[in-house]
Amino acid sequence: MLLLYHNSMSSCSQKVRLSLAEKGLDWDGRHLDLRAGDTQTVDYLKLNPKGVVPTLEHDGQIIRESNVILEYLEDAFPTPSLRPSDALGKAEIRLWTKRLDEGHHDLATTSISMGIAFRHQFLARGEAECTALIDAVPDPVKRERRRDLVLKGIDAPVFHEAVRMWDTLVADMDNVLQTRDWLAGASYSIADAAFTPYVTRLDHLNVLGFLDGREALSDWYERIQARPSYKTAIEDWNEEKYLTLMSEKGAEAWPRIQEILAAAP
Ligand SMILES: N[C@@H](CCC(=O)N[C@@H](CS)C(=O)NCC(=O)O)C(=O)O
Incomplete structure (x- = not known):
């Protein structure tokens, strides 16, 4: 049995749901509310010590890290395949997902989402609760980055860095997609599933x-x-209150983002 601990609009959860949908797999879910501290409970931290979603349980075995879960699903359920059979295609997939793990997720995506929109959910809770939620983030680097983004929003220095990282990423994706239909070759693959949530986030x-x-x-x-799969894994899980907040605050931030891009070397 497949059991996924996930969140409706978390990008890392979206990519795993995409793979499950593309493969036509049945799964059960436990939905965790990230703003209610559901990932910081003693029980959940035993499954996922970083206090993040997703976590996959398959026949009692625990698999963490969204990109590892994508590879796991591919190995455990190879048909239909979401991985090219040639060595180069496999390497391309690893290079793409490595990029997410080496900063695009934690730095660029978290910063742009928090700096524009999600900070308002934290601030609305009042100072004491907001501080408690930030203090509960297990990783000290992520904790202080979050504090900065919640308090300073688009004026946080890391927000500017995030904007430049996004610009580089979309340029690189566009360059590759000028030469082939999908990110890692001629067919839809894990790489496309892994990056779909990020363009969706924009x-x-x-x-x-x-x-x-x-x-x-x-x-x-x-x-x-x-x-x-896009409808099943992403659209069906969208929450109107999040979409409204993100869209309104994003429209306000866009002129500032354009200024940051224009000033980039
Ligand atoms: N490297 C991890 C990152 C997981 C991650 O950061 N998940 C986010 C949602 S996309 C999360 O759970 N954040 C917890 C929070 O916001 O408190 C993975 O790929 O699974």
């Missing part, structure tokens, strides 16, 4: 202007959204 934050002039990437995103 969309939800109303800053899809990052894709302006990047026709190959825009076309990829349209093809991704037309796949049945």
Whole structure:
């Protein structure tokens, strides 16, 4: 049996749900509310000591880390395959997902989401509760980064760094997609599932202007959204209150983001 501990709009959960949908696998879920501290409970920290989603349980075995879970699902359920059979295609997948693990997720995505939108959910709770939620983040680097983003928003220095990282990422994706239909080759793969939530995040934050002039990437995103898995794994889990907050705050932030991009070396 597959049991997924996940969250509706978390990008790392979205990518695992995409793989489950693409593979047509049945699964049970435990939905965790990230703003209610559900990932910081003693019981959950035993499953996932970093206090993050997703965590997959398969026949009693625990698998953590979204990109590892994608590889695991591929190995455990190889049909239909989401991994090219050639060595180069496999290497391409690892290079893409490595990039998420080496900073694009923790730094660029968390910063842009928190700095624009989610900080308002923290601030709305009042100083004491907001501080307690931040203090509960187990990783000290992520904890202080979150504090900075919640308190300073788009004026936090890390926010500027995040904007530049996003710009580089979308340029690199566009360049590759000018040469082939999918990120790791001629077929949809783990790499496409892994990156779908990130472009979706730009969309939800109303800053899809990052894709302006990047026709190959825009076309990829349209093809991704037309796949049945996009509805099952992403759209069906969207929460209106989050979408509204992200879209409104993103529209406010976009002119500032354009200034940051214009000032980039
Ligand atoms: N490297 C981890 C990152 C997981 C992660 O950061 N998950 C976020 C949601 S996308 C989370 O649970 N954050 C907890 C929080 O916001 O308190 C993975 O790929 O699974």
